[in-house]
Amino acid sequence: xxxxxxxxxxxxxxxxxxxxxxxxxxTFTEAWTKVIPNIDPPKTPLxxxxxxxxxxxxxxxxxxxNFVLPYASELATKEVDMVIVPATTGQMxxxxxxxxxxxxxxxxxxxxxxxxxxxxxxxxxxxVFIHANSFADIIAVExxxxxxxxxxxxxxxxxxxxxxxxxxxxxxxKAEAQIGIDVHSALNSALTG
Amino acid sequence: xxxxxxxGRRFAPLISPRSITAVRSSPIAPTHEDEGPIGVRYISTQxxxxxxxxxxxxxxxxxxxxxxxxxxxxxVQSKTENSRGLWQPFTALxxxxxxVDVKKSVVVTISSDKGLCGGINSTxxxxxxxxxxxxxxxxxxxxxxxxxxxxxxxxxxxSKKDIELIITELQKNALNYTQVSVLADEILKNVEFxxxxxxxxxFHSVVSFVPTVSxxxxxxxxxxxxxxxxKLGDLDNYEVEGGETKGEILQNLAEFQFSCVMFNAVLENAxxxxxxxxSAMDSSSRNAGDMLDxxxxxxxxxxxxxxxxxxxxxxxGASALEG
Numbered sequence: 103x104x105x106x107x108x109x110x111x112x113x114x115x116x117x118x119x120x121x122x123x124x125x126x127x128x129t130f131t132e133a134w135t136k137v138i139p140n141i142d143p144p145k146t147p148l149x150x151x152x153x154x155x156x157x158x159x160x161x162x163x164x165x166x167x168n169f170v171l172p173y174a175s176e177l178a179t180k181e182v183d184m185v186i187v188p189a190t191t192g193q194m195x196x197x198x199x200x201x202x203x204x205x206x207x208x209x210x211x212x213x214x215x216x217x218x219x220x221x222x223x224x225x226x227x228x229x230v231f232i233h234a235n236s237f238a239d240i241i242a243v244e245x246x247x248x249x250x251x252x253x254x255x256x257x258x259x260x261x262x263x264x265x266x267x268x269x270x271x272x273x274x275x276k277a278e279a280q281i282g283i284d285v286h287s288a289l290n291s292a293l294t295g
Numbered sequence: 296x297x298x299x300x301x302x303g304r305r306f307a308p309l310i311s312p313r314s315i316t317a318v319r320s321s322p323i324a325p326t327h328e329d330e331g332p333i334g335v336r337y338i339s340t341q342x343x344x345x346x347x348x349x350x351x352x353x354x355x356x357x358x359x360x361x362x363x364x365x366x367x368x369x370x371v372q373s374k375t376e377n378s379r380g381l382w383q384p385f386t387a388l389x390x391x392x393x394x395v396d397v398k399k400s401v402v403v404t405i406s407s408d409k410g411l412c413g414g415i416n417s418t419x420x421x422x423x424x425x426x427x428x429x430x431x432x433x434x435x436x437x438x439x440x441x442x443x444x445x446x447x448x449x450x451x452x453x454s455k456k457d458i459e460l461i462i463t464e465l466q467k468n469a470l471n472y473t474q475v476s477v478l479a480d481e482i483l484k485n486v487e488f489x490x491x492x493x494x495x496x497x498f499h500s501v502v503s504f505v506p507t508v509s510x511x512x513x514x515x516x517x518x519x520x521x522x523x524x525x526k527l528g529d530l531d532n533y534e535v536e537g538g539e540t541k542g543e544i545l546q547n548l549a550e551f552q553f554s555c556v557m558f559n560a561v562l563e564n565a566x567x568x569x570x571x572x573x574s575a576m577d578s579s580s581r582n583a584g585d586m587l588d589x590x591x592x593x594x595x596x597x598x599x600x601x602x603x604x605x606x607x608x609x610x611x612g613a614s615a616l617e618g
Contacts, residue, residue: 127391127392127393127394129394130393130394133394133429134425134429137425137428137429138425138428138429141421141422141425144422144494144505144506144507144508145497145505145506145507145508146391146393146507146508146509146510147382147386147391147507147509148386148390148391150497150507151383151386151387152383154387168380168383168384170380170381170383170384171381172378172381172472172555172558173374173377173378173471173472174377175377175379175380178380189536189537190536190537191536191537194536201534202532202533202534203533203534203535203536204388204533204534204535204536204544204548205535205536205537205544206536206537206544206547206548228551229547229548229551231384231387231388231533233387233388234532237387239383239384239387239388241381241384241385241551241555243472243476
């Protein structure tokens with residue numbers, strides 16, 4: 103523990119621009135080799151992660167966005183001007199130099215602003231991490247570009263779930279119907295607004 | 296052909312049990328104790344021929360299995376590479392602390408259902424047992440959650456009481472995030488944990504699979520580590536939006552992290568399994584080919600020797616008549 107701290111302080115820049123780099127966990131490998139000397143210790147994700155730049159002293163001009171889904175990386179380290187994310191507390195605009203935040207997302211529209219172009223996606227839910235070095239990680243379970251949504255389908259789904267909510271008996275059914283209504287009304291407002 | 300049939304009949308009474316064991320033990324060095332007092336002790340060509348036929352069939356089967364594994368690998372590999380971006384943000388935010396000191400750790404071992412895939416399942420089980428040993432002590436306990444038949448068979452033998460949950464037939468339908476998140480939900484509901492350690496084989500290339508362990512901490516431990524400073528000390532600098540308490544968001548975060556890391560781990564393990572099966576079947580076909588070569592040589596030697604013997608007998612008989 104102390105060795106790590108002294109290494110970071112000695113090697114890294116001053117405290118204001120502290121590097122958020124996690125060095126590989128040597129205590130684990132040492133403990134492993136002591137207890138199980140015959141087998142090589144397993145690797146940890148820290149050996150495979152792409153390194154991130156440390157927090158710069160001045161606010162950078164662009165925000166670097168990683169937008170990942172389970173089956174694809176939509177945007178990987180793309181430099182943009184701003185993103186607007188649908189957090190649970192409402193639409194949140196993220197600019198370079200935003201304070202470090204962890205926010206949960208609700209179903210809604212995510213828009214990526216780069217110069218004059220705006221790309222909009224409908225995200226189901228997920229998380230967004232904004233780091234101090236103007237990196238934004240958006241992790242969503244499902245995201246579709248808005249032009250792939252069908253308005254009729256959305257209306258039908260909304261009607262279905264509203265009727266399900268009124269006929270729901272158990273708490274679980276009520277919760278599921280409520281979630282359906284939330285998502286479909288968000289889809290509706292995404293298509294109209 | 297007629298000569299072969301005749302020789303088969305000739306040698307039938309001469310085949311003693313000893314000559315058959317000679318076939319089994321050393322087809323490379325055929326018994327050169329040919330001219331013995333009783334008669335010629337040859338391996339029957341029939342026996343060698345049967346063996347050649349079965350080895351050739353095995354070679355065909357293993358070649359086919361290799362092709363099947365290669366095509367399955369192609370299908371899973373693209374999915375795996377796309378899912379690699381999923382766990383990076385979590386590790387960038389929370390780091391990875393495999394040496395964290397916790398009371399209850401749960402080891403999730405991911406393995407395959409089918410066999411004939413080389414040594415990857417044994418490696419995973421060895422690493423899981425190693426982690427168990429590393430994390431046991433007074434007041435500390437480690438439990439297992441097993442995914443896959445192969446790890447179940449190995450772990451049930453000596454750690455039966457430590458296994459909490461066994462899940463098999465994961466790959467019956469194609470792997471997708473919904474299925475894995477339901478699985479993660481089950482695990483989170485039924486198992487108490489302070490730290491979850493997921494053991495799987497990470498796919499680097501068709502011939503290289505690296506055993507890896509990913510640690511997911513429960514929200515209470517994350518808070519504890521953040522407060523005590525050290526690696527997660529930066530976490531307090533992050534503002535947490537929404538929710539009533541920070542704890543609620545951290546709880547959702549931990550669950551989401553677990554399902555994302557599991558998804559990637561399951562895909563990587565599936566890739567590794569197909570790759571390992573490809574190389575195992577490849578070396579098996581090559582081995583069968585070598586064996587076939589050796590058996591062919593034995594067969595030809597036997598055949599030629601019997602023809603020579605017949606010729607010698609005929610000629611010596613004829614010369615006895617003449618002179």
